[in-house]
Amino acid sequence: MSQGFIVAAIGYSRGYIQEIEKLLEELSNAILFLKKKIDNLSKNQFALMGLSAGGLLALLTGLRYMNLVDKIVAYYTPCDLMDIWRSESIFARFSVTATIKRLPNKSKDIYEKYSPINYVTPASPKILLAHGMKDSVVPYVSSVKMFKKLRQKGCTAKLLLHPKGDHGFEFVLKDRKTLEILEKTIDFLTN
Template sequence: MDEKPAGSFFRKMERVARITRLILLLKGILILFSLFLAFSNFLLFFIVTLILNIPLIRKSILGRLPTDTKELRKSNILNCNETFEYAPNLYLDVFYPPPLKSMKKTENIKGIVLFAHGGGWISGYRRQPNNISWYRYLVSKGFVVATIDYERGYKAGIEKLIEELLEAIDFLESYTTKRFGLNQKVSLMGLSAGGHLALLAASRVPEKIKNVVAYYSPCDLLDIWSSASIFARFAAATTLKRLPNRAKDVYERYSPINNITENYPPTLLVHGLKDSVVPYISSVKMFKRLREKGLVAKLLIHSKGDHGFEFVLRDQKTIDIIQKTASFLEGKLW
């Protein structure tokens, strides 16, 4: 082969290789830039959504129950507590009445409550002041209260959140038996998205659950799309990874109203008539569906209540609802 044509051929091949590498580099830069823009848009939308929901976030994080008196807060009733890693990088706090510290008076324990915080599946944490207000009240009434963190919906997806709550149920059942000798079923309680998870978890293991309480929870996920709350719609779409017009079946599959078993545990639903985040009709539909199936169900409606109303309103109606919640968790159906 002639050296001159051969040299020309290899030089052409080198130019082609350089151009190819340049094209690949430009494509890589464009992909990274696109990802950056997508993340920036997501972050910007998330920040705007949070700003628009500042009043809701403020009362959710900083609010407290009207029954959470100054005397109760000073009593240090929550000093008896333990923390465990119930799953990798996920933690569970257990608060219990002081008599249990010395393993005495276990017969006075009203029940074991596993509490799931709210926050639209994508925010919130187990030690928010509003959540602690609930723990303090329930412990003062004689309940053992456990509370968990669960992974964010935008990262984990809805199924993983349910599985984490189921893991926590098993952990708590084992812990309270071994630690205190309490052979009682676990009650589930949740606020908003936490209530939604509690209702779904109860449908998976109804035989393990004493009863379930859900405050202003989306029992039919499609109801969220009639809400005025941008945050609620954003949280649902982010957690389910789909919009309802393209995956209605997914929203139906993870709606508690479509997951009621024959042995579903006694259920208390609480909602405010003026809820601007989750329409109150969602709890009404769940209540009707439970009753149609001949199951034990109670519905408490506050005529002036918005989302998270028990942390804002100080009226007698709110206090009555809170007290009835404790009675229901104890097993009294009033």
């Protein structure tokens, strides 16, 4: 426990090996396990945080099983899986196809089923989205669309955009804007 946080990194099978439902099951089981283990330590809020595909899983799990989490933080996440097909990244398109096991032109309904944007309700947990506007893997418009949908539904949501950030910007950019986004993430988690 550091500065009031209890942190656990939850590993999961790789999407190209497992079906996405299996990944979501692994994550929800891990959350239930952690909640049971830390229940006697803390009555504070429980948050999920994920980056990219991990953010997709965090959003899907938190939005599908709202009783499990209070807050979700998702960095450069494909909130609408169809947005990946607007990406210049062949890797991104391959990854989503391998995880979903289908192409969008033949199974748009499956892409919609696994797009967090389609699970937003007025009862959604508090959500913080962070995205670099130069993201070459996941178009930042995906987070913008998600933020707009959350606000339309009356949800508590924050959107933090880095004008020069690419995918994984917080690991390479050490500028003031990156520091500000990280500080606002901590504020979001602590308040």
